[in-house]
Amino acid sequence: MAWSTRELAELAGTTVKSVRYYHQIGLLDEPERAPNGYKRYEVAHLTRLLQIKRLVGLGVPLAQVAEIGIKDHDGLAALFRTIDAELEATVEHIQNIRRELAVLSQPGAAADVPAGFSAVAAPLRDNDRALLTIYAQLYSDESMDAVRRLLESDPTPELDEAFRDLPEDADDTTRQALAERLAPFVRRPGDDHPVKLVPKASKPHQAAAVQSTIQHALEALYNQAQLDVLRRARQIDKRPE
Structure with a gap:
């Protein structure tokens, strides 16, 4: 069974534009074409596209997906640790914001002085x-x-x-x-x-x-x-x- 670009994108939960872009930057191999000129995507393309989508969803930049490669486990592990550390810092920052917002939401709170004042x-x-x-x-x-x-x-x-x-x-x-x-x-x-x-x-x-x-x-x-x-x-x- 083969799928068109639109069908592949729908199966993977992404867009035709994204599929074409992944072709353009070398992340997703171009499939063979049918006699009528239409692309024919196979299971390997769907698997690869789902892997790319997962990594992007985890916060891995596309450039690093291409540079490291999905099968480079050591490289990906190091990259995941870096992303996790960045997320931890982001979560701490958001928690600090929420704490300050909670204080500023109280009656009489002043927004024109530093936190705690x-x-x-x-x-x-x-x-x-x-x-x-x-x-x-x-x-x-x-x-x-x-x-x-x-x-x-x-x-x-x-x-x-x-x-x-x-x-x-x-x-x-x-x-x-x-x-x-x-x-x-x-x-x-x-x-x-x-x-x-x-x-x-x-x-x-x-x-x-x-x-x-x-x-x-x-x-x-x-x-x-x-x-x-x-x-x-x-x-x-x-x-x-």
């Missing part, structure tokens, strides 16, 4: 939320956990408000007084600081890019008086004891 987002303003989003991209998960814990403890709510409400034209006395109060919280992170910001970047030039990005973000998100207060606070911390 919804509970502490209420007092934050748009510029604070934007900076947190940038932090989450640039700093390690451990760093962001430390930031979240600090916000949860909210040790200085009145001081936070004073900084957020600081007007652009704040006078020198107001700036200096606020800087004195902020100094313990803005010094460079160290062992005695509640937040240690560690960049995700591992190479020196990447770490430098992180610092440059954060500085640019601060300048874009906060007014000049606030930036001046931060600079003063850092200078206060550098004074010798």
Whole structure:
């Protein structure tokens, strides 16, 4: 018994276009033709087509099916392990997405702050939320956990408000007084600081890019008086004891 291209495709649950493409790239041998010029597919063609379809369904790229060959068991085993590892990573990624979606589906959840920050987002303003989003991209998960814990403890709510409400034209006395109060919280992170910001970047030039990005973000998100207060606070911390 022989089948036409259409019949073969229907039997294999694929399309005529796919069958022709497999011929074109050398995955499926061309069958003999009947006297009337029509192709005549045999059981061997159907078997081969089903094998190809199975491998493609498992995620094997066509180019690798052709390169390795269905009978190359060692090559296929290595390829299957690679695909399985990729699928495992994909599944983990999807599970993380589902967990985050579950959190964002809760009443009061905030979608404009990093995952895990919804509970502490209420007092934050748009510029604070934007900076947190940038932090989450640039700093390690451990760093962001430390930031979240600090916000949860909210040790200085009145001081936070004073900084957020600081007007652009704040006078020198107001700036200096606020800087004195902020100094313990803005010094460079160290062992005695509640937040240690560690960049995700591992190479020196990447770490430098992180610092440059954060500085640019601060300048874009906060007014000049606030930036001046931060600079003063850092200078206060550098004074010798």
